Amino acid sequence: MNKKQCTAATKLIEILKKQGVECIFGLPGGSAIPLYDALALSDMKLVLTRHEQGATHMADGYARSSGKPGVVLVTSGPGATNTLTGVMTAMMDSVPIVVLCGQQLTSNLGLDTFQEADVSGMSYPIVKHSFLVKDPNELPSVINQAFHIANTGRPGPVIVDLPKDVTSALIDEDTTGEFTLPGYVVRKEGNLDSIKEAAAMISKAEKPILMVGHGAVISGAGQEIKAIVEKMQIPVTNTLLGKGCFPESHELNLGMPGMHGTAYANMALCECDLLVSIGARWDDRIAGSPSDFLPQAKKIHIDIDPVEINKTVQVDCSIIGDAKSVLNSLYGYLEKGNTQRWIKLIRRLKREYPLKYKKEGKLRAQHVIEEMSRLTKGEAIVTTDVGQHQMWAAQFFKTEHTRHFLSSGGAGTMGFGFPAAIGAQLANPGRIVVAVVGDGGFQMTLPELSTAVNEKLPIKILLINNRYLGMVRQWQHMFYDNRLSGVDLEGNPDFVKLAGAYGCKGFRVKRSADVRKVLGAALAYNDGPCIIDAEVEKYDNVFPMVPSGAGLDKMLLSMPRNKLEKPKGGT
Ligand SMILES: Cc1ncc(C[n+]2csc(CCOP(=O)(O)OP(=O)(O)O)c2C)c(N)n1
Numbered sequence: 001m002n003k004k005q006c007t008a009a010t011k012l013i014e015i016l017k018k019q020g021v022e023c024i025f026g027l028p029g030g031s032a033i034p035l036y037d038a039l040a041l042s043d044m045k046l047v048l049t050r051h052e053q054g055a056t057h058m059a060d061g062y063a064r065s066s067g068k069p070g071v072v073l074v075t076s077g078p079g080a081t082n083t084l085t086g087v088m089t090a091m092m093d094s095v096p097i098v099v100l101c102g103q104q105l106t107s108n109l110g111l112d113t114f115q116e117a118d119v120s121g122m123s124y125p126i127v128k129h130s131f132l133v134k135d136p137n138e139l140p141s142v143i144n145q146a147f148h149i150a151n152t153g154r155p156g157p158v159i160v161d162l163p164k165d166v167t168s169a170l171i172d173e174d175t176t177g178e179f180t181l182p183g184y185v186v187r188k189e190g191n192l193d194s195i196k197e198a199a200a201m202i203s204k205a206e207k208p209i210l211m212v213g214h215g216a217v218i219s220g221a222g223q224e225i226k227a228i229v230e231k232m233q234i235p236v237t238n239t240l241l242g243k244g245c246f247p248e249s250h251e252l253n254l255g256m257p258g259m260h261g262t263a264y265a266n267m268a269l270c271e272c273d274l275l276v277s278i279g280a281r282w283d284d285r286i287a288g289s290p291s292d293f294l295p296q297a298k299k300i301h302i303d304i305d306p307v308e309i310n311k312t313v314q315v316d317c318s319i320i321g322d323a324k325s326v327l328n329s330l331y332g333y334l335e336k337g338n339t340q341r342w343i344k345l346i347r348r349l350k351r352e353y354p355l356k357y358k359k360e361g362k363l364r365a366q367h368v369i370e371e372m373s374r375l376t377k378g379e380a381i382v383t384t385d386v387g388q389h390q391m392w393a394a395q396f397f398k399t400e401h402t403r404h405f406l407s408s409g410g411a412g413t414m415g416f417g418f419p420a421a422i423g424a425q426l427a428n429p430g431r432i433v434v435a436v437v438g439d440g441g442f443q444m445t446l447p448e449l450s451t452a453v454n455e456k457l458p459i460k461i462l463l464i465n466n467r468y469l470g471m472v473r474q475w476q477h478m479f480y481d482n483r484l485s486g487v488d489l490e491g492n493p494d495f496v497k498l499a500g501a502y503g504c505k506g507f508r509v510k511r512s513a514d515v516r517k518v519l520g521a522a523l524a525y526n527d528g529p530c531i532i533d534a535e536v537e538k539y540d541n542v543f544p545m546v547p548s549g550a551g552l553d554k555m556l557l558s559m560p561r562n563k564l565e566k567p568k569g570g571t
Contacts, residue, residue, distance in 0.1 A: 005170040008136040009038035012100075012167070015143045015177055016044065021071050023047055023426060025055035025062075029075025031115065032102030034167040036073070047426065047455060050447035052079050054419040056086020057445065059097045061423030064406045065381055067218075069096040069150050070423060076103045077115030080161070081122070085413060087157045088126040092410025093241060094214060096155035098146045103163040106134050120161045128156030136169035140177025148179075153186035154305040155218060190302070190321030190329070198276070198300045198317050199333030205274035205298075207342045208234045211257065211286075214241035214409070215279015215303055216323045222246065222402045224327035225278065231331070233339045235346050237265045239280045241409045244399035249378065254346070255355075257552070258286035260391040263353035263544045266552045268346055269294060276300040279323045282313040283410065288569055289551050302326050353557070355395050362537040363512050365389055365464045370396040371515045372434060372462055375523060380432040381424050383407065385417030385441035387471040389464035391542045393436040412571075415444030418461060422448060425457040432460070432523065439465045439489055449502040449529065458526040463495055466538050474541045478559065479566050495533040505530035 012035065016024070023045035028036040039046055049055040052074045059070025074083055080101040090097045103109075104116040120130035129149045131142050139162070146158040202208055212225060222245050229236055229252055236246045237254040246253060254265040269275065275297045280286075282301075287293040290312040299315040301308070302323055309318040319326050357366040369392050372380075378400030384390040384407040399405045406424060408416040421435035442463055452459055469487040476484050499506030505525050509518040509532065522532045546555045548569025 004173050006173045007034065007038060007167065008139045008169050008171050009034045009167040010041070011140050011171060011173075011175060012143055013038045013042045013044055015140055016071065019144070019147045020068060024071045024073050025049055025058040025423070026073035027052055027055060027075070027079065029079045029102060029115065031076040031104055031164045032073060032079070034164060035100065035102060035162065039073075047422075047451060049419075049451050051445065052082035053086050053415065054445045054448040054451065056083045056097065056099065057089065057416050057419035058423035058426075058448075060086060060090050060095050060416075061383060061406055061420030062427045063095050063097055063423070064420070065403050065424040066427040067403065068427070069098055069147055072097060072099040074099070074101055075115065076101060076119075077117045079115075080119035081117055084123060084126065087123060087159065089408050089411040089413040089416060090157040091126045091128065093408065094155050094218060095157065096150040097157045098150050099157060099159045101159060101161050102167070103132070103161045105165045106163045107165070109163070120159055123159050127159050130159040130161070132161040133166050134163065136166045136171050137175065139166060139171070140175045141179045144177045145179050145181065148181070149184065154215075187304070187320055188322045188325050190319035190326040192329070194317060194319045195326065195330050196333055198319060199330055201274060201298060201300060201317060202232065202234070202276065203335040203337050205337065206339065207272045208232070208274040208276065208339065209254070209268060209272045210234055210236045211239065211275055211277045211280050212236055212242040212245045213239040213278065213280025216242055217245045217279070217402050219279065219304070219323040219325075220402065221278065221323040221327055224324055224331065228327060228331055228334065232334055232336060233343055235268060235343070237261070237269065239283070239286065239409070240394050240407055242280060243394065243405035245402045247378075247400045248398040249400060252343070252346070256394050259288070259546050259548065260394065260542050260544065262355055262395065263555065263557060264346070264349035266544065266546065266555050267349050267353065270553050271345070272297050274298045274300070276302070278302050278327070279304070281308045281311070284312070284548070284569060287313050288546060288549050292551060294552070359512070363510060363515070363535065365466065365534070365536040365540060366392050366396050367512055368462065368464065368509065368515055368519070368534045368536065369393055369436060372519055373397040375516070375519055376432055376434065380404070380434045381406070381428055383417045383421040383424060383433070383435045385435075385437040386412045386414045387438040387441060387469070388466070388474060388540070388542050389436050389438045389470070392464070397436065414441035416441070418442055419445050419448050421459045421461070422452050422455070422457060425459050426455065433457075434460045434462055436462045436464065438470060439463060439467060439492055440469045449499075449504055452529040453503045456528050459529045460522050461529060461531045463531055463533050464536055465492070465495065465533055466536050466540070467492060468538055471542070477541065479547075479564050495531050499531040504528055507532045508535065509533070510535045
C-alpha cells in the first residue's frame with residue numbers, strides 16, 4: 001500500500017469521527033465487511049444489534065434525544081431493506097439519521113447478484129436524500145454531504161449505498177471530502193413583513209393559542225416560546241412530538257390536542273380566535289377534517305419547510321424559517337393585549353374536564369404510567385411504542401424538558417419504543433430512560449433485549465400488558481360492533497421469565513396497591529435493563545377520542561350509548 005493511501009472504508013470512519021459520531025448501530029454481512037474491518041481497526045464504538053430495524057430505531061432515539069445524527073451500518077439486500085421501516089419512521093418525524101449500506105460490487109449492479117437490492121432507488125419516497133457511491137474518491141465528500149443534508153433545515157434520514165469495491169478501494173489519505181451544494185438552501189430567518197403581520201395578529205387576538213410541534217423541539221425554541229407565553233399570556237398546546245418543549249406543569253399548558261388530546265385543549269381550540277402553529281404540520285390526528293378545521297380561528301404557520309404551508313389547512317399568515325430565530329424576532333414586535341378573560345376560561349376548562357380514569361377494579365394502565373411520571377418528576381426521558389399505551393403516556397407522563405418524549409408520531413411504527421430507548425440511553429448515560437411499550441409492539445423488536453443487556457443499559461421497560469392489540473381492539477369495539485378480529489395476543493410469553501432468559505431483571509405488578517412499590521424497586525435497579533410487566537385491565541379504551549376524520553367538536557369523553565358510525569378518516 002502506498003504510504004499516502006488508505007482504504008475508502010478507513011477514510012469513512014475518520015470522517016464519521018470528524019462529524020462527531022460517537023457510536024454506530026448495526027449488523028454486518030458480506031458486502032459490509034470492509035466497513036466493519038475498518039471499524040475494528042478504529043476506536044469507534046459499535047453497538048451490535050439483533051435486527052437492522054432495531055438499529056435504525058436506536059439511531060433515531062439517539063438523534064431525537066441528543067440532536068446529533070444517529071448512524072446505522074448494515075449490509076446489502078435484506079440488511080438494507082430491513083432498515084426501511086426505521087428510515088420511513090425517521091422521515092415522517094424529521095429525524096436526522098445516516099444509514100450506511102454495504103452493496104454488491106459496482107460491476108454486479110443490475111445483474112440480480114446475491115444480496116443485491118437497489119436500496120437507494122427503493123428508498124426515494126421515504127428519505128431526505130439517497131446516494132449510491134460509484135467512485136471511491138467521491139466517498140469522503142458524499143459522507144460529509146449526507147451529514148449536512150440530514151441535520152440542517154428540516155432534518156431527515158439519508159441513505160448512502162456503498163458498493164464493496166468502492167469501500168475496499170485505496171484513495172488519497174489527504175482527501176478532505178469538501179463539497180458545495182448550490183441547490184440546497186436553508187432559510188433560517190423569516191421574512192420581516194410576515195413576522196410583523198403575525199405580531200400584529202397575535203397582539204390583537206383575544207383568544208389566541210400557540211400549538212408547538214416537533215419543529216420547535218428541533219430548533220430548540222423552548223426559551224423563546226416561554227418568553228412569548230409569559231409576555232402575552234397565551235396558552236400552549238403541544239402535539240405528541242412537541243411534548244416537553246414547553247413544560248407541562250406550566251399553568252398555561254393545555255397538553256396534547258387532537259384525537260386523544262385533553263378535553264380542555266380540544267375545547268379551547270374550538271373557541272380560540274387565533275391559532276399559531278410553531279413547527280407543527282396540522283397533521284390529521286389534530287386536523288381530522290382539514291377543509292373545515294376551526295373555521296372561527298385565524299391561523300399563522302411558522303415552519304422551516306415551505307412544503308408544509310397550506311398543504312392541508314389554509315392559513316392566513318405564514319413565516320418560513322427556523323422557529324427559534326423567527327420567535328426571537330417576533331418577540332420584539334409583540335404588544336401585550338388583554339387575554340385575561342380567555343385565561344379565566346382556560347382555567348375553568350382545565351378544572352372541569354381533567355384527564356381521568358377509573359381507580360376502582362383491575363389495575364389501570366393510566367395509573368401505572370401516572371405513578372411512573374410522579375416518581376421520575378418530569379426528569380426521565382420517555383420513549384413509547386404505538387397504541388393505547390402511547391396515548392396514555394402522552395396524557396399522563398408529564399414532560400418538563402425538550403427532547404424528553406420520543407414517540408413515532410407520523411409513521412406510528414410498532415416496535416419503535418424499546419430500541420429508541422436504547423439509543424436515548426446511550427446518548428444520555430446519566431438519565432433515567434423509561435420505555436412505555438405495549439405487549440404487541442414490544443414483541444416486534446424484543447430481541448434487542450440482548451443489545452441492551454450487553455450494553456448494561458439501565459432502561460426501565462414499562463410493559464403495559466393488556467394481552468390485546470389494544471388500540472385496534474378499541475376501534476373494533478367502538479365502530480365495528482365489538483367484532484374482535486386478529487387482536488387477541490393469546491400465546492404471549494411470561495415476560496418475567498423471558499427477562500430472566502435474556503439475563504435481565506423482571507418485575508410484575510397486578511394490583512393497584514403494589515404499583516408504587518414495584519416501580520420504586522425497578523427505578524432502584526440499575527445493573528442493566530429491567531422489564532416491569534404491568535398486567536392491566538384488558539378492555540379499557542382511551543378517552544377523550546375524536547373519531548378519525550371528524551372535527552374537534554365531535555370529541556367523545558366516554559363511550560356513548562348510541563351506535564357509532566364508522567370513522568371517515570383513513571386510520
Ligand atoms: C408495524 C405496525 N403494524 C401494525 C400497526 C397497527 N396498530 C396500531 S396500534 C396497534 C396495537 C398495538 O398493540 P400493543 O402494542 O399491544 O399496544 P396497546 O394498543 O395494547 O397499548 C396496531 C396493531 C402499527 N401501528 N404498526
